[in-house]
Amino acid sequence: MSWNDFRRRQQAIQTVLDDASRNPSEALTHVPAPFLDATDALRALQYKWTQQLTGRIGVALAETDDTPHADRVQAVTAAWRRTAEANPVLRDLLDRHESDPVLRSDMAREHRLLAVAAGLAEHTEPVDDVARVGRAFRQLVRITPEPSPQCIGGRLRKLIPSF
Template sequence: MSWNDFHQRQSAIATVLGNARQNPDQALDLVPAPFTDTTELLRALQYKWTQQLTGRIDVALAETDDAADGDRIQAVTEAWRRTAEANPALRDLLDRHQANPVLRHDAAREHRMLALATGLAEPAEPDAEIARVGKAFLQLIRATPTESRKSCLLSLR
């Protein structure tokens, strides 16, 4: 891939994410060049998410390993939440298309990464079990309110 190709792809992704902020239901109706179809575009969007998430998890774990009272589960949880907060249109778009077969394999890979990064699973365990643990962990992340959401909920009472 040339630099020109890279920049075209990044520009197209930015356009799609801009469209997703405006009209999430129709964000993938038009697939911008250089992408040829929705499958290729979804893979690029998932790759962007994975890059962002992996980077934040790596930093969080490095900081946790340096701390005397480091908590890997908390570090990964906060890394996932910060990634989602920094990329709301991207996360929403991927969530809207999570049933697409193209994203299933990538979701399982993310689940395995989360389970291993938290230490909730070991690399020697079967991939399916690691993915199951990571999926359950992600469901807990999404179901548990953050401090800011807790504050909002309490102020509504």
């Protein structure tokens, strides 16, 4: 991919996000070039989210490693929330299409990332189990009030034996 191609894709992604910001229910009905269709654009949007989330998780875990008694669950929770706060239209658009089969493997990958990064699962465990733990973690992050990451960890630790 050339720099021109990269810039065109970035501009197209921004166009999709601008359209979604103005009219969320109509998002992805008119997909700009160079995207071939809504599926292609949706994958690019998920990739954008994953890049930003992965970067924030990496920074959060590096800071956690430097802090005695730091909590990985709290660090990953904060990283997910910061990413969502920095990208509300992107997060909303992905949430609206979460059940789309095209995102199934990307969502499972994100769930596994969250579970392993938070220290709730190991990468050597069965991938479906790790994804289930990550999905539960993400759901708790989304429904738990902001200032309470310890609550998320406590709830997850109660759930994990049931997986």
